[in-house]
Each structure stands twice: as C-alpha cells, then as structure tokens.
Amino acid sequence: MLFRQLFDLESSTYTYLIADPNLQEAILVDPVLEQVERDRALLNQLGLTLRYCLETHVHADHITGTDRLRADTGCLGVVPERAHVSCADRHIKDGEILELGAITIQAIATPGHTDSHMAYLVGSDRLKLNRQTANVEPHLVLTGDALLIRGCGRTDFQSGNAGILYDSVTQRLFALPDETLVYPAHDYRGHTVSTIGEEKRWNPRFVGRDRQNFIEFMNALNLPDPKKMMEAVPANELCGRAVAIVNLSMV
Amino acid sequence: MLFRQLFDLESSTYTYLIADPNLQEAILVDPVLEQVERDRALLNQLGLTLRYCLETHVHADHITGTDRLRADTGCLGVVPERAHVSCADRHIKDGEILELGAITIQAIATPGHTDSHMAYLVGSDRLKLNRQTANVEPHLVLTGDALLIRGCGRTDFQSGNAGILYDSVTQRLFALPDETLVYPAHDYRGHTVSTIGEEKRWNPRFVGRDRQNFIEFMNALNLPDPKKMMEAVPANELCGRAVAIVNLSMV
Numbered sequence: 001m002l003f004r005q006l007f008d009l010e011s012s013t014y015t016y017l018i019a020d021p022n023l024q025e026a027i028l029v030d031p032v033l034e035q036v037e038r039d040r041a042l043l044n045q046l047g048l049t050l051r052y053c054l055e056t057h058v059h060a061d062h063i064t065g066t067d068r069l070r071a072d073t074g075c076l077g078v079v080p081e082r083a084h085v086s087c088a089d090r091h092i093k094d095g096e097i098l099e100l101g102a103i104t105i106q107a108i109a110t111p112g113h114t115d116s117h118m119a120y121l122v123g124s125d126r127l128k129l130n131r132q133t134a135n136v137e138p139h140l141v142l143t144g145d146a147l148l149i150r151g152c153g154r155t156d157f158q159s160g161n162a163g164i165l166y167d168s169v170t171q172r173l174f175a176l177p178d179e180t181l182v183y184p185a186h187d188y189r190g191h192t193v194s195t196i197g198e199e200k201r202w203n204p205r206f207v208g209r210d211r212q213n214f215i216e217f218m219n220a221l222n223l224p225d226p227k228k229m230m231e232a233v234p235a236n237e238l239c240g241r242a243v244a245i246v247n248l249s250m251v
Numbered sequence: 252m253l254f255r256q257l258f259d260l261e262s263s264t265y266t267y268l269i270a271d272p273n274l275q276e277a278i279l280v281d282p283v284l285e286q287v288e289r290d291r292a293l294l295n296q297l298g299l300t301l302r303y304c305l306e307t308h309v310h311a312d313h314i315t316g317t318d319r320l321r322a323d324t325g326c327l328g329v330v331p332e333r334a335h336v337s338c339a340d341r342h343i344k345d346g347e348i349l350e351l352g353a354i355t356i357q358a359i360a361t362p363g364h365t366d367s368h369m370a371y372l373v374g375s376d377r378l379k380l381n382r383q384t385a386n387v388e389p390h391l392v393l394t395g396d397a398l399l400i401r402g403c404g405r406t407d408f409q410s411g412n413a414g415i416l417y418d419s420v421t422q423r424l425f426a427l428p429d430e431t432l433v434y435p436a437h438d439y440r441g442h443t444v445s446t447i448g449e450e451k452r453w454n455p456r457f458v459g460r461d462r463q464n465f466i467e468f469m470n471a472l473n474l475p476d477p478k479k480m481m482e483a484v485p486a487n488e489l490c491g492r493a494v495a496i497v498n499l500s501m502v
Binding site for chain 2: 004005006007008009012015035038042045046188189190191192193198201202
C-alpha cells in the first residue's frame with residue numbers, strides 16, 4: 001500500500017493519499033481546496049489515477065478540494081451517510097467497505113463532532129496476501145475529528161454532541177486493537193501519528209473521565225468559532241462547489 | 252522499530268524520534284528547543300529512555316533542543332565530524348554507525364548546505380532478524396537540509412557550496428536504492444515523506460540540471476536570511492546552551 005500523509009499549514013489539516021501500487025489507483029481522504037494543485041502534481045508524478053475523494057465529515061475549518069478534483073480527474077466524491085451534502089456521488093454507511101484494488105477502507109460511524117462523522121479503518125491484507133508475505137502489519141485508522149492525538153474534535157456546533165462523541169471514541173475507536181495506527185484529520189502540535197493503545201492510555205480528554213465528566217468538560221471549553229466556518233460549511237455542503245462559482249463570477 | 256515524525260510549525264522543521272521498542276531506548280534527530288516539552292512528554296508516555304540527540308548539521312533557522320534535553324535526561328549530544336560545535340559529547344564521521352539496540356543509524360557525509368552536513372541511513376534489519384520475519388522493508392534516510400522533497404537546502408551561507416551539494420545529492424543520496432524512504436529536516440508545502448526514486452525522477456532542483464547549471468541556479472536564488480539566523484547559529488554552536496543562559500538571566 002502506498003500511503004502519504006499531507007499537511008495544510010493554514011488549517012493544520014491532514015489529507016491522506018492511499019493507493020494500490022499494483023492497480024495504480026488512489027483515494028484522497030479530506031482533501032483541502034488550497035492544496036489541490038499540490039495533490040494533483042503528486043498523483044501525476046506517482047502515476048496514480050484518482051478514483052475517490054472521501055470525507056470524514058462536513059468540515060468547518062477548511063473547504064474541501066473534492067469538487068475541483070472531481071472536475072479535474074473524474075473521481076467520485078464519497079461522503080458519510082446522512083451528511084448534509086446533496087452533490088455526493090456516493091454515500092457510505094457504517095460498516096460499509098470501499099475497495100481500492102487490494103485495499104479496504106471500512107467506515108466506522110463515529111458521530112459527536114458532527115452528527116454524521118465517519119472514521120475509516122484502512123487495511124491492505126489482500127495486498128499482502130497477493131504478495132505472499134506472511135508478516136501481518138497493523139491496520140491504520142483515519143480518525144477524522146473524532147479522535148485527535150491526545151485530543152478530540154469540538155462538539156459545540158454542527159449538531160455536535162459530547163456524550164455521543166464519548167461513546168464513539170470509547171466504544172468504537174478504543175475497541176480497535178491497541179497497535180492500530182491513528183492518523184487524525186488535524187494536529188496543532190506537530191504530532192503525525194499515534195496508536196489506539198497510546199490514546200487509550202494517554203489522551204487527557206478521555207483518561208480518567210466518565211461520560212458525564214467528559215460532557216461537562218467539553219461543554220465548558222467555550223471555543224471561538226473557526227475563522228472559515230461561515231464560508232466552509234455551506235461550501236462543503238456543496239462538495240466545495242460554491243467557492244468555484246464565486247471565483248468564476250469574479251473572473 | 253518505533254519511528255515518529257514530529258513537526259515544528261514555526262520553523263517547518265521535522266524532528267525524528269527513533270526507538271528500539273525491545274530495548275526501550277530512543278534517539279531524537281534534530282530536536283527543536285521550543286518543542287522540548289512535547290518531545291519529553293512523548294518519550295515519557297512511550298516509556299523510552301533518550302540515549303542520543305543527533306544533529307544533521309548546525310541549523311540556522313531554529314535552536315536545537317539538545318542542550319536542554321541533555322540536561323534533563325542525561326542523553327549524549329552527537330554532531331557531525333568537523334561541525335563547529337565545541338560542546339558535543341560525540342562526533343560522528345562519514346560511514347560511522349550509531350547503534351541503538353537493533354537499529355543502525357549510519358552517517359552519510361552530504362556537505363553543501365553546510366560544510367559538515369550529514370544524512371543518516373536508518374535500518375532495523377537486526378530488529379527484524381530478532382523477530383524472525385522474512386519481510387525486508389526499505390531503509391529510510393534522514394536527509395537533513397541536503398535533500399528536501401522536490402527541493403534542497405540553500406547553499407549561500409555557513410560555508411555552503413552549490414557544487415558540493417550537487418555532488419552530495421547526486422553521488423551519495425541518489426546512489427541509495429530507489430525505494431529508500433526520504434524524510435527531510437524541513438518541508439514547507441505539507442509533504443511528509445518521499446522516496447529516493449521519486450526525487451531522482453521529479454526533484455526540479457536536480458532533474459535536467461548538470462553541476463554547472465545547478466550552481467548557477469542556486470547562486471541566483473537570492474534568498475533572504477532566515478529570521479532566526481543571528482540567534483540560532485551561535486546558539487547551536489553551543490548545542491543550544493546560549494539561549495538557556497539568556498533565559499536564566501531573565502528570571
């Protein structure tokens with residue numbers, strides 16, 4: 001499996017490029033509009049055809065690159081079931097598996113940051129089987145904004161709900177094997193990866209907190225709105241298309 | 252092998268944590284002073300003893316965390332042979348191997364960005380052998396400021412020399428197997444990793460340029476000095492110690 005973590009410095013967003021090197025087909029998870037040129041250049045240089053753009057949720061802090069990538073490459077835009085996105089080519093529901101050659105990407109419903117948030121468990125067992133290697137590597141999970149490294153997404157807008165996020169993280173994500181690699185949608189302190197075992201043991205949002213305590217903690221955070229929220233949420237509900245229209249009208 | 256890439260957003264510096272999980276011993280490559288607390292917390296949480304802080308070169312854009320980490324943990328500070336650093340515990344020369352349990356870290360002299368710059372080839376073959384796995388993974392190379400992803404370090408100060416950098420990259424780093432993973436000391440566009448094969452094929456600083464053309468290109472860049480240069484270089488020649496003294500005098 002070809003796996004690349006890409007970072008947008010302005011919004012501290014991680015985009016993930018996953019590809020089956022035999023098939024030369026790729027998926028981008030949570031692409032960022034301002035990084036479309038970078039991501040397209042990388043796809044071209046690696047000789048990859050972009051098959052899907054997949055979102056963990058409707059973002060409030062950046063505009064997705066999906067619509068532009070879809071227009072440029074003919075890829076399909078995939079969003080979680082029940083996300084308020086009218087223009088997606090495909091919706092993915094809890095437990096459903098998106099296949100990319102020998103790679104499997106399985107949706108794990110993890111609401112709480114938003115009401116339709118999904119994490120994605122990425123495995124390449126079939127790829128390994130094809131290569132006749134006996135070594136079983138740990139899976140990796142793209143946790144979106146549900147579980148961050150030593151943190152978690154906020155729960156105070158977009159139908160967020162702290163109690164539901166607590167359940168998603170503790171019952172769904174923490175149920176994965178400890179060695180599962182955790183790749184979040186953001187990091188603000190320069191961490192790139194963690195493991196489920198580490199987060200179970202060291203994430204200060206969850207360690208030593210029961211559900212009620214977590215709810216009280218999250219509800220007291222009193223965070224300012226993301227700078228791009230008023231622009232990003234409606235644009236992302238159109239797969240990032242609104243911004244393209246605005247730009248066109250300004251030409 | 253436990254491997255963590257860590258990012259400093261202010262200077263766009265990558266620090267690397269490498270550890271032998273059996274021995275529970277670690278090395279930090281190019282630590283950043285402002286991130287010492289983050290890095291110490293991570294070492295503690297992973298149950299790792301810091302054995303070495305290793306520098307690729309004397310940095311001009313950030314102050315190393317080595318002196319503070321050395322004071323806090325008792326680790327050894329290791330710098331390239333001929334680096335203008337009087338306080339190092341150990342110097343490492345071209346071809347020399349630093350061992351960390353089953354992990355080997357081999358210095359590759361790659362001058363040009365500075366006159367004593369080293370890249371480090373990291374392998375864990377002994378670790379794999381111990382685990383009786385047959386699967387041979389590619390090595391990874393920490394390229395410092397010699398080779399960046401689709402770029403390279405500047406050559407216009409600190410005894411930099413474009414012709415020498417060209418030789419270092421094309422004769423030493425590009426001689427590594429194509430599948431070797433490239434982890435640089437900086438990235439300014441959100442890339443985290445590349446491969447030698449990719450850089451040989453796509454790095455615009457080297458593709459289609461002979462030595463003379465590269466020298467002319469680099470000498471015409473006319474870049475501004477790094478913001479922290481006047482502070483960082485003398486501090487790093489003291490392993491980061493000067494800043495600690497200044498801070499103490501301000502208490």
